Every structure is written in C-alpha cells, then in structure tokens.
Amino acid sequence: MTTTDVVIVGAGLAGLTAARELTAAGKSVIVLEARDRVAGRNCGHVLNNGVPIELGGQWIGPTQTEVLGLVRELGLETFNTYDTGTSVTAYNGTVTHYDDETFGLPIDSAMEVGRLQQELEALAATVSLSSPWLTDDAAELDRQTLDGWLRANTDDPGALAFWGGIVPAVFSAEVAEMSLLHFLFYIKSGGMIDQLVATTGGAQEMRVVGGTHQISERLAQELGEGIVRLNSPVRTITHDAAGVTVAYDGGEISAQRVIVAIPPTLAGRLAYSPALPASRDGLTQQIPMGSVIKVQIAYETPFWRTAGLNGFGVSLDDELSVTLDNSPADASCGVIVAFFEGAHARTAAALSDDERRASALNTLAKLFGEQALSPIDYVEKNWMEEEYTRGCYGGRLGAGVWTQYGKSLSEPIGAIHWAGAETAEEWNGYMDGAVRSGRRAAAEVLGELS
Template sequence: MQDGRSADVVVVGAGFAGLAAAHELAGAGARVAVAEARDRVGGRALTRLLPDGTQLDLGGQWVGPSQHEMRELIERHGVRTYPTPEHGRAVVDYEGALVDAMPAEVTALYGELDRLSREVPADAPWTHPQARCWDGRTLASWLDERTSDPAVARTVARQTAGALLSLDAADASLLETLFYLVSGDGLDVLAGFAGGAQSDRLVGGPQELAGRMAAALPAGTIHLGAPVRRIEHGAGGAVVHAGALRLEAARVIVAIPPVLAGRIEYDPPLPPRRDGLTQRMAAGYALKTHAVYREPFWRARGLSGISFSSAGVLTETVDNTPPGGPSAVLTSFVYGADAHRLRTRPPGERRRAVLERLAGLFGGEARDPVDYVEFDWCAEPWTRGCFSGHLAPGAWTGFGPALRAPVGVLHWAGTETATRWNGYFDGAVQSGRRAAAEVLAAG
C-alpha cells in the first residue's frame, strides 16, 4: 500500500450493511478492508441445510417488493427467489376462537397507528411536534388509553410491538413504534405476505446473497474471525484492532448493531451523546423455531400454515417449505416476554409446547416432526438480539440526533440507522450505501 495504510476505509462487520458499504467504496475505487468477527459473512442472515437438503433460514429470510435495495442486489447477483407459500387460508385465533378476521376494534387501532405513523419523518423522528409526547409514552400506555379491552390491547401489542419490533408494548415507545411503521411502508406492508414484507424468499437464503456479494469484492477484502475490540481515531485517520490484525485507514464505517458498536473501546472515547445512544438501543427478543415434516400436511386441510394468535405460546407461524422441499417446514415466532417465558423452559418441554400448539392450529400430525430446530440469536455474542435494536422510551428525543452523525472519521451503518426498512436487510443495505457516500463525500 503506497501510503503505508492497510486500506482507505475499514468497514467493521460483514453483514448486509458492511457488504453494501464495501461494494460502494470498492466500486468508487477506494481500497477497503472489512473486519468480521464471525467465520462467515451475512450477519443476521444464516442458512442451514438439513441432511436432505431442505433449506432452513435461521435468521432474516424475506424480501418484499418495495425493498428496492435488496431487490436490486438480488437481481445483480443472480439469486433466485420464490413466493412465500400460501396454499390455503390463514388461521386467526382470537382469544381461543378461530375467526375470519380480527375484531373491528383491533383493526381500527391498527389504522390509527398507521395514520399517526405517516406523520413521522423517518429521517428525524425527534423533530415531529408531538415527538416529546410520543417518545415519553410506551405503546402499552397508548393502548390503555385507547381501549378498555385487554384482549384488544394484547392483540395489537403482539402484532406490532411483538411481530414487528420483537418487543413488548411495555418496551416500545409510541414514537419508536410509529417510526418503525413508517420506515416499512405501514402496517399492511410490514405484516403482509404476497405484496408485503414477507412476499418472497431467496433460494439459498439471504446468506447466499451475502456470500455472492462477498465473493464479488476484490480478493483479500474481507478478514473473517477478526472481531474489532478497539479503534483509535483522530483527524488523521484510524487504527482498527481486529483480532490479531491492525488495520490502518483514513476512515472507518462501523456496520454492526449499535449495542455491539457501544462495546468497542474507542480512543479517544466517544462523545456522551453517541455513547448514551448505544446505551439506550437494546436489541429485541424473538424466538424462531422450525418444525420439519415429511409433508406439508396442513395444505390438505386448506390451510396456508400462516397463523396469528392473540394469546398462547406462539404468536405467529408460517409455512417455510422451500419449493421442491424435500421436507416441509412450519416456522413459529414468539416475542418479548412470551419468548423469555418459553426460552426458560427446558428444551424438551419447550419443544412439546411448540408442537402441541402447532397441533392445535393445524392438526395432530404437527406433534411428530422429523426434525425440530431452534436458533437463539440473543445468545450469539456477535448479534445479541433478534430482530434488531430499538431506542428505549425517551431516547429518540434525547439521543436520536447521534444515530447517524459521524464522529470525526468514524461513520455509523447497520439496519438500526436506516430510514427505510429499518430493522430489515433492505435497511442494512441502505445504511451501508449511505455511510459509504458520506465517506466518499469526505474525500
């Protein structure tokens, strides 16, 4: 390297944010080094193939039509997609009764949240005239004011704070909820299958796309098994200590979840507002389980495998069978306190509870899977949560301006910094490209 540096830019993290940043920079002629803690790329994208070849997506898995950044990458790198199976009707369980649709009061509250969310500027939620008020109340409080029916409140909480943010309504401020809704094109798109955020899956999973993005970078760009512990930075550049590596660069893009970015040692220490931001952006808590069967038995009953329950051990399920199988997969989701409760049960008991609930929803065959797979992202030291990080109540208005503001030569990426599809791979890509643009603009 002619200037003695390892690279022009060091990118921390080889998830979609880091990979997208590296591509933009390399495409503009910059020399890039990516330091990744894991021995693989892809971050929260992780595909596991069962012995028979059936694809399980253990992390994020879907892409929707308005996720333009991901769509473009999928096309560019030639990854095939297929529609999420919807062979039949969804099961909606409201307070133990199967219903055709949620009660009108529930859908009215969805509508109200959606309407409010469209007022929130996704690039600066703290500037909304009601920001202080909405940031200072939780979704739980807001629901208490709006309905006297605890089942209605619980249902809305499960489908929004839960199924979207992986939080409880007690953890999520109204402002964070509204921001998340507007960043993902509103509740119908966020929660939808065909035409929505759960529209399509990738052959090989999102990890396949991440792998192709990595392979398309100049050889030697990505350093695996190189966790970044310390970053020295100043006006003249930065030194990034990544495992045994010492990487020098003019600028750094930190493209990992904010809670992990806060755990890196910075010298000099980061300013209070930036540090305070990472103190207040805990990751959500979801548990995703996969029950594997020889046949998608639910389809014969006219069921899609999709379900939503207002109570009980599972919040949502989906048919995760890849086209051509060979096995069939029912995937279940549970969030926040429900996920805590389930997680603390012994593994055998947890499996039984999940399968028994699937049997109640789709038929007794659910009790006898050929395989049952769990993966706990909250236990992963290089992720520490699922799906993504969210600012605590009060934090958007107190610390929000520090979310993307560079600190000298340090720039911040990661889906938590995205203004569109925050929390999704699409947002991660947007964030990486935005951070790369900042670096390139800085010269």
C-alpha cells in the same frame, strides 16, 4: 501495520454493501468480521433431509427495492412464500379459521383493531423519517410507551391482545418496551402496518432460493481474496480528524475512515480512543436488541395445505405466537417457521430443550392438527445467545430515547461513520434498510475522501 482507505466493521449486509460501493468507486477496503462467517443476521442451515432453510432474516417484500435489486444483480432468484388458503388464530381458547380482514378475532375486537390501526397510521404519517426527533409533537409521542397509548385508547381485551401479539411479531419486543414514537417511526419506515405483516404484497412476500445468506457470501466473493477477514473481532478504534487505527484480534489496520456496521448496542462495546461524545455513548446504552427464538419444524409433507390452510397462524394464548409456511418451493417436504418473540422468547429460553420443543409442537397441533406432533426435523435458533448479534430482529428505542439521543444514531463522529439496519430511514430493521444504510455510509465517506 496494514493500510487501506476504509475499514469496515462487520460483514453483514450493511458492511458488505458499503464495501462494494467503495470498491466500485476505486477505494481500497478491508472488512473485519468477528464471526467465522459473513452475513450477520442472515444465516443458512440445511434440514436433515437436505432441504435448505434459514435461521435468520429470510423474507423480502416488493417495495424493498434495494435488497431486491441486489439479489437480482448477484444472480440469485426469489420465489413466493406460500400464501393460498385460510389463516388461523387461537385466542381465548378458541381456534378460528378466517379468510377476511378480522385476523380471526371477534368482530367487535377486529373493528377496534382497525380503528386503532387507522389512528396509529395517521399519527405515523406525521413522523419525520430522517429526523424523528423533529416530528411535530415529538416529545409527547416519545414520552409515552406504545402500551400506554394503547391502554389509553381502548379497553377492548381482544384488540389489546392482538396488538400485544402482533407487535412482538414485528419488533421482537413488547408494547411497553418501545416509545410510541419509535413504533410510529418504524411502521412508517416500512410502509405502514399492512405492508409489515402481509405475506403477498408485504414484507414476507418473497424468499431467496437457497437462502439470503448467499447475498452476503456473493458480495464477499466479489470483493476478492483477503478483503473480508473472518474471526477478527474489533476491540479498539483510535481516531482523529485525519483517520483511524482499528485494532482487532489479529492485528491493526490504519485507514482514512471506518464504517462501523454492527448493531448500536455492540458498537457501544468497542473501545474508542478518544472516548466518544456522551450523546453517542448514551444512545448505545439504551438500544437493546429484540428477543427471538426462531423455530423451524419439518414434516414429510405440508399437510396443512391439504386441509386448506396457508400455514399462517397466530396464537394469542401461547408462547409460540406466529407461524408461516416455510416449505421449499417444490414442496418436497413441509416446513413451518414459528417464533418465540419478546417476553415469550425470554421465558422460552429458560425452558429445557425438551420443554420448549413440546411447547412449540403443542401450539402447532392446536393450530394445524395432531399431525403437527410428528415432525421429521426440528431446528431452533436463539439469536439472543449469539455473541456478535445479541438479539434480533434489531435494536429498539424506549420512551425518551429518540428525542434525546436519536440524532447520534447515524451522525458521523470525525472519521467514524455508522451503518446497519438500525440506522436506516426506509425499512429500518430489515435487510433492505441494512443495504440502504451501507450505501448511505459509503456515500458519506466518498464525499469526504474524493
């Protein structure tokens, strides 16, 4: 049996960052990865014209300092998402171009959206990021769904449609599928709503030249030969106060500590011996992953730019609900990235490939004109089907879960530590949160082993 100081389960950003920190501190590590590749929810792809795109998480915002620092340390470069021109919204059969803060909604609805945003952010300001369950009034905030709160606080159909569209765009889940407390925690964790939804100045500001999966690839390379073991799904973690034995398809490793750096719902599927406390197990029974199909549609040119459009589109009337300009930095071709999210992802997944493609292209034509019907490539990634992620962007907590189970999200259990974007206080659910969680878990382990 191999022996190492720390075993890490999962070679995504969280696991690899933890491995890097531990290695830098002189500890030996082995990273076990179920897939035949590293990078988890980051995943590169190349269009049929040779242009690289990304099937998974791709954007980095200016306040995401941890992942941004890592990108630069590893010698990768960023470029800005194209963001010049007019945005477009389809709502109630009308397509509206806009340059202002209205999101293309009727003015009354836009005002109501703003009022609700202020109220939600005032509530979010009260939330404890380190311990959401200790927030003043946590029980009351957690009892309600976001849907319940919205309907109790407005009857403006445009405002309800907006929140019903923008929330799946951020969470890949519906307003009824998360507690108000979870929504508030998450928006505060990412610096509030404008930060989350903005391109320039927000979470979609930058992209990595060549793709974000290179961050993980370079981290793995830096660790050296034999440290990251691919095609090695972990099955059982046997643990006591002194250490762990981790059994995977391919062998067993004995270590002083293990860091489980995979989504909570997947962490709950490992066998633990002895079994984990009920509080942790109950948590993993109820953090479902979001639902998303990411679509990239390539054209000879970014034709919408010549029409003065920036490629940012929202349709509150269609299944394909959000689009952005995803063209390469040199604009050698045009690429729109678009998403089926939440309930739309689930219904779109049930369509045939042809039906789903037609649905996507028809929405793009509505937003950007008939040229959208003639792509040169069309690429989809259904993250719900990925056995070792089982949904993106991340896990969410429904009504009652934060207050009753939240404490178990990152609290170590003996020799077992937890990492992953879902365990982050800042930028929870994002690459930046994943990096932070890996550093936090590594620090926990170092504190115990030193």
